[in-house]
Amino acid sequence: MTVIIGLTGSIASGKSTVAKMIQSYNLPIVDADQVARQVVEPGSPTLLKIAEVFGQDVISEDGTMDRAKVGNLIFHDESKRQQLNAIIHPAIREEMIRQRDEFISYGEKNVFMDIPLLFESKLEHFVERIIVVSVREDVQLERLMERNGLTEEEAKARIATQIPVKDKEALADIVIYNNGSLEDTALQLQNVLYEWNVLK
Numbered sequence: 489m490t491v492i493i494g495l496t497g498s499i500a501s502g503k504s505t506v507a508k509m510i511q512s513y514n515l516p517i518v519d520a521d522q523v524a525r526q527v528v529e530p531g532s533p534t535l536l537k538i539a540e541v542f543g544q545d546v547i548s549e550d551g552t553m554d555r556a557k558v559g560n561l562i563f564h565d566e567s568k569r570q571q572l573n574a575i576i577h578p579a580i581r582e583e584m585i586r587q588r589d590e591f592i593s594y595g596e597k598n599v600f601m602d603i604p605l606l607f608e609s610k611l612e613h614f615v616e617r618i619i620v621v622s623v624r625e626d627v628q629l630e631r632l633m634e635r636n637g638l639t640e641e642e643a644k645a646r647i648a649t650q651i652p653v654k655d656k657e658a659l660a661d662i663v664i665y666n667n668g669s670l671e672d673t674a675l676q677l678q679n680v681l682y683e684w685n686v687l688k
């Protein structure tokens with residue numbers, strides 16, 4: 489029996505950072521953000537649908553989706569965000585299940601799934617255990633502004649579209665606090681992996 493472990497948190501809380509650490513142990517992980525990029529490859533039916541709804545100018549000259557443009561549209565308009573979710577989430581879900589099942593067919597004992605919107609999209613049933621990567625609000629805001637080159641207002645708008653990370657902590661089996669150094673975060677992860685017998 490394979491145990492499916494969900495990795496979640498909030499925007500810029502450090503999920504991808506922890507996901508990279510998980511990969512460094514050669515453990516299998518399905519990454520929703522990466523799948524979200526895959527399903528809108530140039531010419532894909534999902535990208536064509538997005539352009540139908542949001543306008544052809546969300547497709548750049550090279551045929552890729554203009555992510556900054558789509559981000560600006562959806563993080564300031566709840567109904568547009570819902571529209572995008574309705575188009576893209578079924579495709580993401582289908583591909584994530586395919587990748588998960590592939591890992592299971594290889595006989596993997598544990599499969600990680602990095603799902604940023606695990607709680608918002610009510611996907612808890614996908615996973616048996618949940619790791620929440622949490623961060624203080626001031627650190628989250630600072631890292632998000634820095635990473636994405638956003639103003640404080642833009643960053644706050646993105647954070648506001650998600651359930652506060654403090655509330656997610658209460659729904660976790662384990663919380664990793666990513667306020668300090670990367671070494672400190674790596675150590676917390678290692679402890680969880682031993683505790684759950686993922687590492688022996």
Ligand SMILES: CC(C)(COP(=O)(O)OP(=O)(O)OC[C@H]1O[C@@H](n2cnc3c(N)ncnc32)[C@H](O)[C@@H]1O)[C@@H](O)C(=O)NCCC(=O)NCCS
Binds near residue numbers: 569
């Ligand atoms: C809006 C898009 C184009 C912005 O692209 P960008 O490269 O700037 O950001 P990236 O994809 O790396 O996402 C960064 C983070 O934003 C948050 N986020 C992304 N989409 C959403 C959404 N629909 N609702 C709330 N938060 C979201 C997540 O925390 C995610 O980890 C992109 O995020 C997207 O296609 N979103 C829809 C798919 C989706 O819901 N992805 C997130 C989980 S599967």
Ligand SMILES: Nc1ncnc2c1ncn2[C@@H]1O[C@H](COP(=O)(O)OP(=O)(O)OP(=O)(O)O)[C@@H](O)[C@H]1O
Binds near residue numbers: 499604666667668673
């Ligand atoms: N412990 C840390 N110390 C310093 N910087 C960090 C730390 N953890 C993460 N970061 C930085 O903070 C930013 C957000 O981290 P990361 O991309 O891992 O978050 P995320 O939860 O995956 O975000 P998103 O939901 O937006 O994809 C990145 O620029 C990352 O390099």
